Amino acid sequence: MHIDDAGTARQLGSRARREEIVRLATTTGLASVEELAATFEVTASTIRRDLAQLTGDGRLARTYGGAMALVAHPETSLRQRTGEAYAAKRGIARWAAAQVQPGETVLLDAGSTVGAVAHELRTTVPLTVATTGLTVLEALADVDEVHVECLGGTLRHLSQGFVGPLTEAALERMTFDRVFLGADGVTADSGICEAGLDQTRLKELMARRSQQVYVLAHAAKLGRRPFHAWARLPEPWTLVTDDAAEPAALAPFLAAGVAVVVVDQQGRAEQP
Structure with missing residues (x-):
């Protein structure tokens, strides 16, 4: 254009x-x-x-x-996504981890940005973390004071996360203080966009089981609709993005009443 x-x-x-x-x-x-x-x-x-x-x-x-x-938008692997917008993801992860208090029970999604949150949580102890992501398990496996619950199920190799009825059944038995969700795209009107309905159904359940819901998405993901599966989020929820986000991209979220947090690469919040 x-x-x-x-x-x-x-x-x-x-x-x-x-x-x-x-x-x-x-x-x-x-x-x-x-x-x-x-x-x-x-x-x-x-x-x-x-x-x-x-x-x-x-x-x-x-x-x-x-x-x-006519050609479907390709889903990239977790390995490919890990290097994308690295500094922005680290800033988002630092802010997100700072919201968690010792003694809480938190739920971490699969994905590169949420995996970075897990690294930042290694010193927030004691803590209980439930997750659907292999990156989170790897980050916390050797931290004795973090109790980790693996929500197993069917492994999606591209996203390195578990989905399916076994994962959903495990979630139904727990509640959480906070959940941190990743996204392939996110819009104010439709919510989180993902490659498959198994992912969006799971994210909706994760949000319903948590008191506070955060969607972690760097600027390039705002307003994107790469696929046809959507997770509708219960209100209220918080969008956490980086300072490369343009005001025009943030405006629909603010107009819809979504809490928006814009952070710099050090994880400091700025006025959206």
Whole structure:
């Protein structure tokens, strides 16, 4: 998309606009008529004609209210994600760990950012940690004063986390002071986006079993819709992100009443 200094989309010709629509659908996984019309400053009817043309050309697949890329958005492995936005994740992890008090029982999701939280919690003792993630188990396995509950189940090799009915059954027997959830994408209206329904169902259950819910997502994940499975979060919940997040990306969350915490690389909170 061509963006001017003020951050608004310049008017494009129909051919260039359609190319940008394909690029956006491929990047985010989904493109809605309303969002595309606002982005390109054209009418919804114009966007519908563009989508009809692109669908007829075999470049997009129509969905209710929009379109999606024909090639599924790829899910990256935990190993690939660990090096992404490393400094931002460390800052988020430091802030998150600082919220936990000795003696609490906390629930940690799978994922690279939440795995970083586990490293920061090694000195917050005594503590009880339940987790679905192998990275958390590795980080805390040798800390005697941290009691660790492994919520076993079916291992997802890409995410290095457990899912499925055995994991859910274990969760039903526990409650938690706090839960820290990771996300492939997060939006104010739909919640957490993940690659599979087994993941989103589990995250919803994790949130329901916890008194305080935190979603840890660096700036690049805000507003992203890479997949078609969603976890709806009970209110209230807190979004924790890094200081690279633009005000426009934070605005929908603030408008929806989500508590937003923006932190720097040292884990210090800033005004969103």
